[in-house]
Amino acid sequence: MITWLSQHSDAVERYLRFAKKRGIYPVQLALAWVRYSPGVTSPIVGVSSLGQLQASINAFEVNLTADEYEELTFLFDSETTC
16 A cells, blocks of 8 residues: 555645645545446445544535546546556
């Protein structure tokens, strides 16, 4: 995991800036992206606190434009992710 993070630190930083610009938690952005992904019928979330549960629920209030979805997809598709 550490190796993956160091290899993709630029993409991770851009992702975190994207979430911050929208005023949402990174997990909310991830769940919104999953929700818009074709073929995904339901995201599976795991939480260990009430705050995490609330953030996950609030993710369903996040709307992405087609351009935002593509931008997020490109962040990691443009890099070697394996």
